[in-house]
Amino acid sequence: MRKNSEHQFLTQYRPEDFARPSVAVDIVVLTVKSAELCVLLVQRNEHPFKGTWALPGGFLRVGPSAKEQGEDLDAAATRELEEETGLPPALVFLEQLHTFGKAGRDPRMRVVSVAYYALVRPDLLPLVRPGGDASHVRWTSVKAALEGELAFDHHGIIEAATERVAEKLETTNIAKSLVESTFTIPELRAAFEVVSGKKLDHGNFRRKFNALVLSGVIERAPGKRVTASKPAAVYRFRPALE
Amino acid sequence: MRKNSEHQFLTQYRPEDFARPSVAVDIVVLTVKSAELCVLLVQRNEHPFKGTWALPGGFLRVGPSAKEQGEDLDAAATRELEEETGLPPALVFLEQLHTFGKAGRDPRMRVVSVAYYALVRPDLLPLVRPGGDASHVRWTSVKAALEGELAFDHHGIIEAATERVAEKLETTNIAKSLVESTFTIPELRAAFEVVSGKKLDHGNFRRKFNALVLSGVIERAPGKRVTASKPAAVYRFRPALE
DNA sequence: TAAATAGTGTCTATGAGACATTATGTA
DNA sequence: TACATAATGTCTCATAGACACTATTTA
Numbered sequence: 001m002r003k004n005s006e007h008q009f010l011t012q013y014r015p016e017d018f019a020r021p022s023v024a025v026d027i028v029v030l031t032v033k034s035a036e037l038c039v040l041l042v043q044r045n046e047h048p049f050k051g052t053w054a055l056p057g058g059f060l061r062v063g064p065s066a067k068e069q070g071e072d073l074d075a076a077a078t079r080e081l082e083e084e085t086g087l088p089p090a091l092v093f094l095e096q097l098h099t100f101g102k103a104g105r106d107p108r109m110r111v112v113s114v115a116y117y118a119l120v121r122p123d124l125l126p127l128v129r130p131g132g133d134a135s136h137v138r139w140t141s142v143k144a145a146l147e148g149e150l151a152f153d154h155h156g157i158i159e160a161a162t163e164r165v166a167e168k169l170e171t172t173n174i175a176k177s178l179v180e181s182t183f184t185i186p187e188l189r190a191a192f193e194v195v196s197g198k199k200l201d202h203g204n205f206r207r208k209f210n211a212l213v214l215s216g217v218i219e220r221a222p223g224k225r226v227t228a229s230k231p232a233a234v235y236r237f238r239p240a241l242e
Numbered sequence: 243m244r245k246n247s248e249h250q251f252l253t254q255y256r257p258e259d260f261a262r263p264s265v266a267v268d269i270v271v272l273t274v275k276s277a278e279l280c281v282l283l284v285q286r287n288e289h290p291f292k293g294t295w296a297l298p299g300g301f302l303r304v305g306p307s308a309k310e311q312g313e314d315l316d317a318a319a320t321r322e323l324e325e326e327t328g329l330p331p332a333l334v335f336l337e338q339l340h341t342f343g344k345a346g347r348d349p350r351m352r353v354v355s356v357a358y359y360a361l362v363r364p365d366l367l368p369l370v371r372p373g374g375d376a377s378h379v380r381w382t383s384v385k386a387a388l389e390g391e392l393a394f395d396h397h398g399i400i401e402a403a404t405e406r407v408a409e410k411l412e413t414t415n416i417a418k419s420l421v422e423s424t425f426t427i428p429e430l431r432a433a434f435e436v437v438s439g440k441k442l443d444h445g446n447f448r449r450k451f452n453a454l455v456l457s458g459v460i461e462r463a464p465g466k467r468v469t470a471s472k473p474a475a476v477y478r479f480r481p482a483l484e
Numbered sequence: 485t486a487a488a489t490a491g492t493g494t495c496t497a498t499g500a501g502a503c504a505t506t507a508t509g510t511a
Numbered sequence: 512t513a514c515a516t517a518a519t520g521t522c523t524c525a526t527a528g529a530c531a532c533t534a535t536t537t538a
Contacts, residue, residue, distance in 0.1 A: 005289070005292070018264065018301060018304075019303075019304040019305070019306060019312070020262045020263065020264050020265065020304055021262065021265050021302060021304050021311075021312075022260065022262050023262065023263050023265065023343075023354050047247070050247070059260060060263060060343070060354070061261075062260075062261040062262055062263050062352045063261070063345070063352065064261060066349060066350055066351050069263075069345035069346055069351070069352040070261070070263075070345055070352055071345060072343060072344050072345055073341065073342075073343030073344070073354065074343075096340060096341065098338060099315065099338065099341045099356050100315075101265075101302070101314060101315025101316075101356065102314050102315070103305070103311035103312055103313060103314055104311050107308060108308055109308050109311070110304045110305065110311040110312055112265050112302070112315065112354075112356070114341050114343065114354070
């Protein structure tokens, strides 16, 4: 009987027989702030890299037995996001990026890091506060972060995240998570420009924007955005239908 | 002194204090065979899922200390590919896909699986042989594999891999790893059709193909492919310049 | 000479880039 | 009224889809 022999196998299995790595989750939290693409860094207040800025993250919680195996990987990411930054996962775009597993990337021991990236709407920035292992949180422009010192291999993780976001900007609606819940056409264009690093023609951007309105992805919102010059019409992403 | 205190911390660190998962590497090995997209499956001859077909893969080798941390994640993938299937990593396209880490996906214990996908040129198929933990290897059409029973959550891993390959087919040159080292235009078109699951117009495909020749990605190779009708011109991807 | 498949040409719709121009608010 | 920026329009070119047609080999 296959079932019986498999059951017997499982009850006798000794997981302790093999060396295992720790598994961490690190999150590249991105937003658009002061016309720049910015990443959220936390200051480590424990060794290693004590005092150095790093990505928010932490270890995957693993249960004690085959029956209780702990939290899902995605759950670890949402938990760490909330614990370390105060951002409510429900309002943030969060997706797995890539897994970094070079030997020696953590000086303590073997750590495999599953990296995620998150996109935060500018109107959620006031919710950010330090927590968990971090004493301080800080938004830094991606440019400055990549020029400065970072813990572990977080430099490469941030690079991978910004590349991914630039790619997905063209083919998906992730821009939704980079502007306030209502926005003007120039505001959305600014978000695109900051992420792609290129200036976009306003006329041509409008054309693509209007196609999104036509197809029902975006709709007009009431009111106008009043500034120091001609006010702009306000739009919003149409809520998903389900 | 930051350096001294960090060194002291590292020498006193106890990694055993936290429960850890095992980390596995699973590989979705794909090829085009008999005008179908096929995946390489191995038959498990150990519990759990003994006798069931599964993706080739195995555990990441972790070293005993902070100094010796074991093999890189990518190295584990190339090693398992060679051990379990006999395919030489140098000739195969291999890339990380996604990490699967739901609690309970392995009945023995907590296992986080870093999935890779590989593309194998049809002329390398004779090199495939079973090895390592597997007693049998088999090419199965992706369609049949997804309809049948598979170990663990390998069903979802194969789905993710085929989606990714279909995406990257349009924007990269991975098709290179799905045809023989020299090929005809209809042969390359067949590979595209099999991966994308759509019929392509021969005329339009030729046009795109010729653009690749013009841009130097593909070049004419000597000879013609002789069949039961009009022979076709033979091409090859131009070797990378470095 | 028929069958099969390689290879070419053409028409059209669509979308992107590069502009120039108009409209409407505030200082 | 000047200035800033929102909003619209237009020209051109590159590309993709649909489809008709010609060419060359083998059986």
